Every structure is written in structure tokens, then in C-alpha cells.
Amino acid sequence: MRRLFQSKLTLLLIAGLCSLTVAATAFAATWSSSDQYGNWSNGGYIVYNNVWGGVAGSQSIWANSYSNWGVTSNQPNTGGVKSYPNSTRDINTQLGSLHSLSSSFNVSVPTSGSSFVSAYDIWTGNYAHEIMLWMNKYGSVKPIAASWDASGNPVASYTNVNVGGHTWNVYKGNNGSNDVFSFVRTSNTNSGTVDVLAIMNWIKTKGWMSNEIVNRVQFGFEITTSPNASFTTNSYSVSFS
Structure with missing residues (x-):
């Protein structure tokens, strides 16, 4: 009887462990990495961990697809961007040839x-121009600008610009390597659709760029400080023709 009881107990323990294994497998991401520049190709996109090193802390990335991915990032409370985990889609099409x-x-x-x-x-323009669309912002983060006011705040080149389906304050500056055009949404949002072509055509009308090649569209999280915080992209897609 005792041996039979022990056998049943063993079977129950094995069954329980199997269930835990199945559950863990079911919730495991398709891909993950803690490498500084870990990346994964999926569906015509590339998902990047993209930690810049130097004073940056640790960061782990996971992905089920180019559209569903996230990071846990532990960055120190110091100035400067530490990482930009993102999902990238290459376009490589001339601006004037894009219909959408x-x-x-x-x-x-x-x-x-x-x-x-x-x-x-x-x-x-072969990475000569960087267009940033700030959909939301938290904490002490500021866009690159051509000038700054007496309080140390960037001065917008244009305010309350309604283009691409959103309203922005627009900043024009240079980071030492390339021109940067930052469209900072006037209110935060965690979801939406953006007409990227309309924004680029608006920039072209200002004479800031020409009919040049659109190299790539990236979307992600530009992280300055994060105490072991989680960021998740629930869905994301880019379409063009």
C-alpha cells in the first residue's frame, strides 16, 4: 500500500511539473535577448534591443512578432538617452514616388x-535627416532645437501644427551628425495612426529636405531613466505604396 501511494505521489508530481512546463512554454516569448545590440528579423521588420553602452544600464528585450514586443530596462537617473529599443521597417523609396x-x-x-x-x-536622404514623432513623453526629456529660452527650454520653430492626423509643436535642430526635425505631440497618447507621408511632405514645403530617399521607419522607446521598468508594444505596423 505504501509503495502504491508513493507511486501515485510520484505520478502526481511529474504531472504537476509537466503542467508548469507547458504553462511556461505557452507564455514564453518567441525571441528574447539581453545583448546590447540584440536583433531579430520577422515579417520584413527588425526588432532591436539597441542599448547605447557607456553609462547605460541593463536591458532585456522580448518579441512574439515585429508588432508585439517589449523591454525591461534598468537605466540610471542621469542625463542623456541610454537606449532606443525599436521595431524597424526599411522603406528605401524616393519621397516623390510614395503614394502612401x-x-x-x-x-x-x-x-x-x-x-x-x-x-x-x-x-x-541616406540618413542625413532624422524625423522624430514624439507620441508621448514623461519626465525630463526635451527635443533638439535651434535655440533655447532663458529657462533652458527648447524653442519651437512652429507651434500647434495640424498634420498627419495629430497636432504638434515642431522643433528643428542638429545633433552634430545630422539634421533633426522633432514633432512633439501637444498631448500624450499611447495609441493612434500617423500619416507619415503627409508629415514628410510638410517638411519638404518648408525647404528642410528635398525629394530624397526615405530610408526607414522605426518605432520604439527612447529611454533616459527607468528603474527596472517595463515597456510593451501591443501592436505596431507600417504600410506604404
């Missing part, structure tokens, strides 16, 4: 204790 270029996103982000921006980073 749009993107949709939905994210979950921390709302306290962290400084970061959920942002598109769009590159054109």
Missing part, C-alpha cells in the same frame, strides 16, 4: 519614475 506611408501603434508604458519618449524615428 502610414503607421499605427499601441503601447503600454510606465507613468511614474521614468524619463522616456515613445517615438517614431524616420530616416531620409
Whole structure:
């Protein structure tokens, strides 16, 4: 009887362990990495961990697809961007040849204790021009600008610009390597659709860029400070023709 009881107990323990293994497998991400520049190709996109090193802390990335991914990032409370985990789609099409270029996103982000921006980073002209679309921002983060006021705040080149389906304050500056055009949404949002082509055509009308190649569209989290915080992209896509 005792031996039979022990056998049944053993079978129950094995069954329980199997159930835990199945559950863990079911909730495991398709891909993950803690490498500084870990990356994964999926569905015509590349998901990047993209930690810049130097004073940066640790960061782990996971992904089920280019559209559903996230990071846990532990960055110190010091100045400067530490990482830009993102999902990238290459376009490599001349601006004048594009009939449409749009993107949709939905994210979950921390709302306290962290400084970061959920942002598109769009590159054109063989990476001569960087177009940033700030969809939300938290903490002490500021865009690059041509000038700053007496309080140390960037001065917008244009305010309350309604283009691409959103209203922005627009800043024009240079980071020492390339021109940067930052469109900072006048109110935070964690989801939406953006007409990227309309924004680039608006920039062109200002004479800031020409009919050049649109290299790539990236979307992710530009992280300055994050005390072991989690950032999740619930959905994301880019379409063009």
C-alpha cells in the first residue's frame, strides 16, 4: 500500500511539473535577448534591443512578432538617452514616388519614475535627416532645437501644427551628425495612426529636405531613466505604396 501511494505521489508530481512546463512554454516569448545590440528579423521588420553602452544600464528585450514586443530596462537617473529599443521597417523609396506611408501603434508604458519618449524615428536622404514623432513623453526629456529660452527650454520653430492626423509643436535642430526635425505631440497618447507621408511632405514645403530617399521607419522607446521598468508594444505596423 505504501509503495502504491508513493507511486501515485510520484505520478502526481511529474504531472504537476509537466503542467508548469507547458504553462511556461505557452507564455514564453518567441525571441528574447539581453545583448546590447540584440536583433531579430520577422515579417520584413527588425526588432532591436539597441542599448547605447557607456553609462547605460541593463536591458532585456522580448518579441512574439515585429508588432508585439517589449523591454525591461534598468537605466540610471542621469542625463542623456541610454537606449532606443525599436521595431524597424526599411522603406528605401524616393519621397516623390510614395503614394502612401502610414503607421499605427499601441503601447503600454510606465507613468511614474521614468524619463522616456515613445517615438517614431524616420530616416531620409541616406540618413542625413532624422524625423522624430514624439507620441508621448514623461519626465525630463526635451527635443533638439535651434535655440533655447532663458529657462533652458527648447524653442519651437512652429507651434500647434495640424498634420498627419495629430497636432504638434515642431522643433528643428542638429545633433552634430545630422539634421533633426522633432514633432512633439501637444498631448500624450499611447495609441493612434500617423500619416507619415503627409508629415514628410510638410517638411519638404518648408525647404528642410528635398525629394530624397526615405530610408526607414522605426518605432520604439527612447529611454533616459527607468528603474527596472517595463515597456510593451501591443501592436505596431507600417504600410506604404
